[in-house]
Amino acid sequence: MALTLNDRLPIPHKNAEVKNVTCEFCIVGCGYKSYKWPLGTEGTYKENALSLDLSQQQPTYGDWCSERMYNTVQDRDGKKYNLMVIPDKECMVNIGQNSVRGGMMGVSTFNAASPTKDRLKEPQIFRGGMLMETS
Numbered sequence: 001m002a003l004t005l006n007d008r009l010p011i012p013h014k015n016a017e018v019k020n021v022t023c024e025f026c027i028v029g030c031g032y033k034s035y036k037w038p039l040g041t042e043g044t045y046k047e048n049a050l051s052l053d054l055s056q057q058q059p060t061y062g063d064w065c066s067e068r069m070y071n072t073v074q075d076r077d078g079k080k081y082n083l084m085v086i087p088d089k090e091c092m093v094n095i096g097q098n099s100v101r102g103g104m105m106g107v108s109t110f111n112a113a114s115p116t117k118d119r120l121k122e123p124q125i126f127r128g129g130m131l132m133e134t135s
Contacts, residue, residue, distance in 0.1 A: 011050075070084050071083045
């Protein structure tokens with residue numbers, strides 16, 4: 001599901017599954033929080049997984065999420081989920097900041113309806129001039 005500039009990002013539900021993840025783009029090891037919750041549900045302005053009161057104006061340099069930090073994914077159970085990956089303020093490496101690449105971890109996650117659909121799903125090896133799945 002691609003977002004347009006007129007759309008708004010869904011708010012992570014207060015019961016969203018939260019995991020600590022490490023940026024995949026370099027060896028520094030910046031920390032991020034990934035929020036996953038069922039597609040079609042979302043938190044409210046006052047009750048959400050970010051613990052922010054979104055009914056109020058947020059500080060200029062406060063917490064926020066860009067459209068590049070968000071994606072929809074289909075899990076192994078076949079169900080679709082919202083996914084938001086934001087910098088972890090508690091990580092001593094990046095202290096809640098992100099690099100240009102790290103700030104795109106959400107959109108770079110596999111989604112069959114996005115350009116990431118061309119990613120390999122199984123390990124492959126190059127043999128006889130072509131890629132073949134390994135067993």
